[in-house]
Amino acid sequence: MNTSLPVTLSDVERAEERIRSIAMRTPVEQSRALGRMVGQDVFLKCENLQRAGSFKVRGAYARMSELTDDERARGVVAASAGNHAQGVAVAAKGLGIDATIYMPKGAAIPKVEATRGHGATVVLEGETVDEALLAAKRHAEETGAVFVHPFDHPLVVAGQGTVGLEVLEQVPDVETVICGVGGGGLLAGVAVAIKEKARELGREIRVIGVQAENAAAYPPSLAADALVPLERISTMADGIAVGRPGQVPFAVIRELVDDVVTVSEDALARALIFLLERTKMVVEPAGAVGVAALMEGVVRPRGPVAVVLSGGNIDPLLMLKVIQRGLFASGRFITVRIMLDDRPGSLKSISRIIADHDANVTRVDHTRIGGSISMGRVAITIDMETKGHEHTEEVFEALRLEGFEPIVQPG
Structure with a gap:
């Protein structure tokens, strides 16, 4: 294990102790239909059933629980298309902290309303998550509020890594773990947990990241060994529509993750249809990329495989469009x-x-x-x-x- 990495297994284990008061231990469900398709046992880690509908509450609470009294008094500010927004809102409510969330103007209405429902102040600004991030940072500079980044902070990455610890406990013989990746916080955290635990056990477990092909900043960044921003992103998977990797998760992913692959929009639509019909799971497009990678043969697992369904916050109007596209693609x-x-x-x-x-x-x-x-x-x-x-x-x-x-x- 590279000891110079910004996040360690001990960080993840400390985060696990902190988040237990707010994050639930989500179930793992075996998908026999998907298993027959790929020739291996397949298990779905259901973070779509997590509080606030995604894994994001883990990293948000891990970060915010370590704020000083002075920092808590100043409040927090964040930016997100929806999942991080809800995670920060839930964490802030649990900790008694005021939260302001910047969301892109095109954010799904259910995600905006849910964020407000958790007690946060929502400001709609910018056309993309990256533009909302800039607005949130300006707010932090002007007001003194603590900026809670959705993925580019060691404590956030550590919090997301608790998903990996649970996977190892729930699927002890797992040999491949697949996660969606946008900025990289989930994939980096899971990689730290899985790889170091596997090293302790004398095992090798593959960790694979999956991006939507029209919002895939990691493959060129990994090839260049530097952060390469995308000029344009266009995907139904708004939860991973990030134009530039985070510095902290990138440092982990380039060292620990075995591969980062991409899937098409049609593959995403087919995966969502499959999850609805065969597993009865409501999953947002960003949460279905791992299943899409298996269905398309982009990832060929060896041994038991665990796929993280990272979120279930999908706008019903988007679901209608995705279902129609998925039926067309199939x-x-x-x-x-x-x-x-x-x-x-x-x-x-x-x-x-x-x-x-x-x-x-x-x-x-x-x-x-x-x-x-x-x-x-x-x-x-x-x-x-x-x-x-x-x-x-x-x-x-x-x-x-x-x-x-x-x-x-x-x-």
Whole structure:
């Protein structure tokens, strides 16, 4: 173990003692369906069931519980898209500290309202978490409030590392641990706990981080051995939409973590659908990246694997969009456009073919107007439920045999 690391196992163990009054020991559930998919036992660490809906309360409380009386009197300020906000709010309420939270203007309404509900003052500022962070730091400079960073502080990292200690107790034979990563606090803390405990036991346990491919600052940073900020981030996984790694977690991750991989937005959507249908778990996109990595084969575990479901705070409106995207990505919901001659009976024939092959039409749009539609032709756009990609191709082949040319539209 590198003794120069900013966070040690003893730090994590001290944090574990401190957070017990506020953070619950979340359950671990085995997913046999996912296990069959990857050929190993798979266990889900359910931080989506944690207080305030994510692991963030661990690091927030670990940090704030060590503030001096003078610092507590000045209050705290933080910035977050939602999970850290709620974690700080819950911790502040438990410690009797005033909290001000800066959130991006586009933060999910349920997360904003939940943060207010825990007693914090919420200020909406900036378009991204990084812009909200700058506003929070200005507030700290102007008022003297203590800035509680979401991931770039040793005590925060130590608090998040308590997830790793619980995983080792609940899945003692684990050989691979997978965590989502944004700024890196969770992954770094878990890596410290897992790797040093494994060293004490004379074992080797792999720790893998997963990022959304459109918000992946760690792969280029690790390749350059320096913090490389992203010019642009765009992902449904707002909980890990961070454009620049934290210095503290980066120092740990580059030394201890075995790999950091990425997954696509479609893979995230498929993982969320899987978790809803097969495990009955409501998980936000950031919490599903580890499952997405397993489902896509990006991570091939050896031995029992534990995946951290880091949070469950998802806006119902986003969930609707994600479900539709997930069904589209898995071939179970298709939008198809068909050009045909404008004569009676054509649409009836299409409907018959689809019905005969056990697909279900949910919407039909019929138009004769458009730059690509010639006189005497009509465009039919159909939303259709199928059983998957093979079933969709079966329906399409039947349409082609009848002279129709279905064209799949983007989801």
